[in-house]
Amino acid sequence: MIANILFVLLLIAGVGLFTKKIRSVIRNIKLGQDIDLSDRPMERLQTMIRVALGQSKMGSRPVAAFFHVILYVGFIIINIEVIEIIIDGVFGTHRVLSFLGSFYNFLIGSFEYLAFLVLIACFVFLSRRNIIKLKRFHMKEMTKWPKSDANIILFVEIFLMSAFLIMNACDFQLQLLQSEHYFKGEIVGAFPISSHLISFLPNDVATLEFIERFCWWFHIIGILAFLNYVPYSKHFHIMLAFPNTYYSKLTPKGQFSNMDSVTNEVKLMLDPSAVPPPADAPPARFGAKDVQDLTWKQLMDSYSCTECGRCTSACPANLTGKLLSPRKIMMDTRDRLEEVGKNIDQHGADFKDEKSLLGSYITEEELWACTSCNACTEACPVNIDPLSIIIDMRRYLVMEQSTAPAELQGMFSKIENNGAPWQFPASDRMNWTKDEN
């Protein structure tokens, strides 16, 4: 009875804390500028099914894709087992779903195979990060917390899967020994993997029961802890990949957003009869200096990033040693957004600190290294768009600060003066027709 109450309390605490964090993430995302992405719902749904559920963009790196699918399928399917664990925990039953008979055995057997494959995948991923040391996991932004985060997740998965398998092994052994709470006249469950562990287990019923219970509690507490870890981690992508791909950019990659605030001003300049905005309208800030200047979708992008680095490893600027890393742009955006969120929690909504995303996190040098080639957006398995953030910050630098590199200032004035980014008069535009050859 005490165990049941303890379980229910843990469950409430775990889910409650998780809900609280999710609300703060949603609040943070809503700090962004409004953008209407309610168009083309069917196309969005298809994109989500293809890219998030179907992982269509993972395949460009087959090894990672293969083991990632194992983790992904394993994670989703093994979690069906959590339903049983919760019922058992609340009502003090044991293997309550075993009345399903052979289908139950099929489920448990499948979970065991998957758990084993997940273990292998975790070891492969750990070795890619820590032994083979793939370059994209060892770049400047991948030290300290981002580095530990990735390893913590893999170790937690290993512990959870091991607990699951050891629990089953003990259970199987207890059933073989016909222990009263476990054996119900016939063996329930199938143990294709854990049955191999039996020879390592003691034969004493009390110890077996202790190990089985320990693993059961470890597994469910581990899952609740993991649930609460996820929103703080790069692992958040397991949830946000879905909404984030749903709200993917559906226009051609080359089409940059049109700034309506600028359109209004340009129309006023070109057409004197245009109606000016009301004089008391707040002056719009052009471009992005801080996270609140970005759209909610760009902020959701930052929470969806799992720091895999496919963007950065495809970025021509980064490949040639420049400071720019699209992954860092996303990580900085998230870090700054979390910071702004904490400030609001602690000091109220109007609190302003001395920092900003541009300046305190992202430098101008990074922004000016971008060739806008879209390699990063193409590479991202969950359709994150670092390029739009880079461009919005360039807009702030150019239109609010006038701090573009001198050559670009020169290019601007040439376009203004003679309608070309080079110093040639429009009257020379037909010269090519006169040239010999």
Add this chain to the structure above:
Amino acid sequence: MEKLVVPTMADMMAKGEKPEVLFWVGCAGSFDDRAKKVTKAVAKILQHTGVSFAVLGTEESCTGDPAKRAGHEFLFQMQAMSNVMVLNGYEVTKIVTACPHCFNTIKNEYPALGGNYEVVHHSQLLQQLIDNGRLKVEGGSFKGKKITFHDPCYLGRANGEYEAPRSVIQKLDIYFTEMKRSRANGLCCGAGGAQMFKEPENGNKDINIERAEEALALNPEIIAVGCPFCMTMLSDGVKNFNKEHDVEVKDIAEMIAEAIDIK
């Protein structure tokens, strides 16, 4: 070869005519000596295939692409809106350009500012002309030559067009070879996003060197391009390896014009 005649929209309008297509030459195509040769090749192909075309001539102005990519939305929209006024004034419906940056900007970013046209890159027009039989090409001097194609970002990833340029040059019976980073994974030449107009940030290599190195590793006779900026960047890259006498950097339009002997 008959003499090249390039009418302007103003000429056409004065005669009460309207061309099938407006040839948007672009700033590089108008002023850059190397790109001017590509412009001429495109015009010659258009004339040769009997496509009625005209240019804006002195009325053409920068699309605003480099300003927009550099963050100067204000200057971009000034350029865009005044170009839209000119284009709409001539009731332009179809535009062809040999510059993927102009192509992308007019096709994708002008509609929000009142400019709605059918915009094609010259590789797409060439493919259309070949497909409907108006342009007949044979390998000629290109037959069997080892050639690779460098995807322009603003044609490829930006607008999803990978096939047209490949399909056009493969009509030349060439030995086509693909770089490892091609199509959606193509590596930028380093000029996009207004980089063309500034020195690169500090790094350990220039992007065009990285790309030229990759192309040269295939030992091609020609590196085919479809963008005036890529042309500049890759030509410089090839020169950097002192290979400019062995490897040519050519636009696909130049190759077609040469193959049908209208050069």
